[in-house]
Amino acid sequence: MKIHKLLSFILLASALIGCEDSKKDKAEWFSFNTAVLKPQFKAGEKATLEIVNNKNKTIDSIIYYLNSKKITKVEGNKKTEFAFTNEKLGYQNLKALVYAENEYVETEYRVELVSNVAPKLLSYTIVNTYPHDIKAYTQGLEFHRDTLYEGTGNGEGSGTRTKGKSSLRKTDYKTGKVHQIVELNDDLFGEGITVLNNKVYQLTWTSLIGFIYDADNLKQLKTFNYSKRIEGWGLCNDGTNLYQTDGTEKIWIMNPETFEMTDYINVYSGNNKIKALNELEWIDGKIYGNVYQKDAIAIIDPKTGAIEGIINLSNLKKKVTQHPDIDVLNGIAYNPRTKTIFVTGKNWDKMFEIRVE
Missing domain, CATH: 2.60.40.10 (Immunoglobulins)
Known part of the structure; x- marks a missing residue:
């Protein structure tokens, strides 16, 4: 009986090997x-x-x-x-x-x-300059009912990502005064935010979790887990879905109820993939995005991922107080009432209201 089983096994193995060879051929x-x-x-x-x-x-x-x-x-x-x-x-x-x-x-x-689109270089004018917390390592910025919401990380200098506490804030954009602040645990690094259906969504960098708050009182309503093992960088919404960057050329599309990543786009400028997309803002059907370590904003078609325009804001960094912990441009907030864009940077002491030409 044992010899019969052994012969059967050898014949089966030979057949499988022959099948694999046939597939290769x-x-x-x-x-x-x-x-x-x-x-x-x-x-x-x-x-x-x-x-x-x-x-x-x-x-x-x-x-x-x-x-x-x-x-x-x-x-x-x-x-x-x-x-x-x-x-x-x-x-x-x-x-x-x-x-x-x-x-x-x-x-x-x-x-x-x-992409078959040649991005246009767009100009801008500064409408107003406002104070901004010099210790705010800005990760997300968004208006809701004329109130400015800001998410910060817990780094006070370029590349440190260790000092202070990450937070979510409600601020008076004209004075820079913080009306309300919620701090995250020390082991969490706060990232992008967006407001949808009177809820504030906040990402964390590498912890694979996010937070949802009541936009009125910043009471934490729940946490959610990323459906993919990706980093959390920037966040915006189109009124229905959330859009999340992860430090690559991808922008993930997320269902705000199930938190499933339902799709994604790849961002290109001409022949080149554009990586390290950071803070996002949805403005008139387009995604405006900071590119980490670049003092510029890319205007992205959310259907294709093609960059259609670039706003070079490198001159703004020269207008803020220079200090050892100053870092890159990050933070885009569109005010629908004034139809202007508010931008700032990590540990900048100023925020600029601009109008894109």
């Missing part, structure tokens, strides 16, 4: 023709799809897919074209399901879709 039958399919395309550009028949098999038909969605079917091995029209920017997975000699064989190829 088939994988070499076909490949995408990279002579006509380049690795990078601009949005709206057409790609030519054709299969290289490496083993001279008789091809009956080919079904092409983009990110698991069927594009088209061709008879034989005819060339076909596909235009990148409604896809979000970033890497795209092409797959061909080739039917040849009574077999279906898959082959794949990855291309990168980049």
Whole structure:
């Protein structure tokens, strides 16, 4: 009996190995023709799809897919074209399901879709200058009912992220006076904030949790866990969904009730991915975002991730008090009443009200 079982096992193992070898052999039958399919395309550009028949098999038909969605079917091995029209920017997975000699064989190829938009450099004027807490390591800034809400981290200097306490504040933007403050535990580093349905949402940096407060009294209502193991950086909302950055080129779209990350966009300026996106603000259907370590604001199309405009605010840092703990521009708040934007930085003693031309 034992000999019979051993022989059965050997025969099964041999069959499995033969099957794996067969799969490897088939994988070499076909490949995408990279002579006509380049690795990078601009949005709206057409790609030519054709299969290289490496083993001279008789091809009956080919079904092409983009990110698991069927594009088209061709008879034989005819060339076909596909235009990148409604896809979000970033890497795209092409797959061909080739039917040849009574077999279906898959082959794949990855291309990168980049922006076809040339960002415009926008100018601005300073409308007013207001005082700002020089010890506030600004992470999030947002208006709600003419009150300015500010989230801070617990770092008082560039790269320290150790001093003081992270907080959520309600302030008088004209005087800089803090009306109310809630401090986070010492082990939590506060990040971006946004206000939706009279609730303040606040992220933490690496703790994978966020907080929800009543916007009227800053009473903590609940905590939530990130549905993905990502960092928390900036936060904004479009009136329905939350948008969260994680330090990469991604902006995640989050359901504010279930906290599931339902989708994401990749942010591009021309051919380049833009990483380290930080504080966010939703303004007239666009996302305005700080890029960490850059004293500028990028204006992003939330449907595609393409950067459409840049506001260079590097001159503002020269207008604040220079001290050892001063850090980069961070903080964007749109006041719908005045239709102006309020910006500040980490440990800046001033906040600027600007109007973008």
